[in-house]
Amino acid sequence: MTWCQKTSKYRFVGLDSQDIEFDELNEKKDEFFIIDVRSPGELEYQGHIPNAHNIPLSELDEAMALDDEAFSEKYGFDKPKEEDTVVTLCQKGGRARKAREVLVAAGFITRVYGGSFEDWKANGGDVEFGKE
Numbered sequence: 686m687t688w689c690q691k692t693s694k695y696r697f698v699g700l701d702s703q704d705i706e707f708d709e710l711n712e713k714k715d716e717f718f719i720i721d722v723r724s725p726g727e728l729e730y731q732g733h734i735p736n737a738h739n740i741p742l743s744e745l746d747e748a749m750a751l752d753d754e755a756f757s758e759k760y761g762f763d764k765p766k767e768e769d770t771v772v773t774l775c776q777k778g779g780r781a782r783k784a785r786e787v788l789v790a791a792g793f794i795t796r797v798y799g800g801s802f803e804d805w806k807a808n809g810g811d812v813e814f815g816k817e
Contacts, residue, residue, distance in 0.1 A: 704799040705772055707808040710734075717772045718765040720745075722784045723802070727776065732812035734774065734805055738762050742780045742787075749791040767792050774798040774805075 710717070714736050721733050722742040733739065740748050740760060748756060749764075756764035765771050771793045773781040778799045788795040798804070806812060 705796045706798075707800065707804055707810065710772060710798055710805075711808070711810055716770070717796075718769040719772045719774065720765075720784065720788075721802070722773060722775050722780045729814075731776075731802065732814045734802070735811050735813050737774070742775070742784055745784055745787045749787065749793075765793060769793070771795045772798055774801040776802050 705717075710719075714734065719734060719737040721728065721737040721739050722745060723731075723739070724741050725739060728739055738760070748760065751759065751764070753764050771788055773784040773788065773795060774797075775781045775784070778797065778801045781797045781799070781801055785795045785797050800807075
């Protein structure tokens, strides 16, 4: 979709958002709604970024279609608001980019942590285990 590139006069929320890097995410992680799209088993075994919420990529489209109450009941945390900036991540970045497509279609401003969890660990970021 070349008409969505930054150089175009057409802009679609999130599609041309810049990736986020470790330093910015680490410094401002409390300002973002972070969604880790890895499987629960991956998070259990490898840990997760503090303040990250787990919604597996396979559930993301359906999750964003839920009303706020049903979402909170299913996932145990509040659904992001449209004014939130959402950051997606996974293990290496591929699923995070697919998640951005889903979230942009749902109306969210979305950035991708391209290096994802591997980059987070390589840079010495804090890792938590247990329920996010």
